[in-house]
Amino acid sequence: MKLYYITGGERSGKSRYAQELALSLSPTPWYLATSRIWDADHQKRIDRHVADRPAPWNSMEEEKELASVIKENSVTVIDCVTLWLTNYYVDTKNDLKKSLALAKSEFDKLITINATLIIISNEIGMGVHATTQIGRKFTELQGWMNQYIAQHAHKAILMVSGLPMILKDEE
Template structure:
């Protein structure tokens, strides 16, 4: 059965851990679709730690932008995370918010056209103060619009608050 679940929240709110537990309740062999681009050594260490934390039951895929290029029909797929995915489009398109938003929406629609269960992890970066940095403000706008786009299409939305899942849409 096709289903879209969005798990959102702030940094270190427990989003990924909650998403992983959920995926494992829905499948014995879920797919972990990682969108991270390795920017520096510290970030590489984070990625390696995440990979070590996952067990052999996971099918691990790494894809920076073209998520729909993977055939995932009838699987449970955890996409972690939308924020890094958007970052890849944003920087590759020279911080053009309109082009990045269009590209992300098109790729999202292609991905979820597959008959599968999708669990998207994203960040609520707009819940903090407004940045004095123009690029950061543009990215915050992009991220907020992408989150709204996914949430409108989601069957379920969960907001993580200090490790506690709060159902927003069921």
């Protein structure tokens, strides 16, 4: 099992970096999308990401039970933690503790699979302070889960303005 964790702000180059890394590790990587389609703008964003991944990419979608679809011995990009957590958060009616417990439990299953995982996340806590309690609780959820994933990562990368900054490297 090998785990790469790539984080950063919106439009920081996370997806591009993750895709290039995956292609350097496998001629036929997998891409796991965790997003629900929330509105037309979100659909356009998803369509753009799909267009950016022509062959040799294999694609799959799963909203919460990520370990159930990861292939043994694969190189898989998981995009992204923020949308994955949103699915738990919405389904638990914004219950921070329950969402975190469910996400950690699922992540613990992921790291038992013999595969190379490249997990993309967002550093939403570096942005504007959320104005709603729901938003502030989600920012906490994201931060705690990011820390949990980073602790288990073999390599952690922070993307800033399209440039990778290595935070951790146990390769």
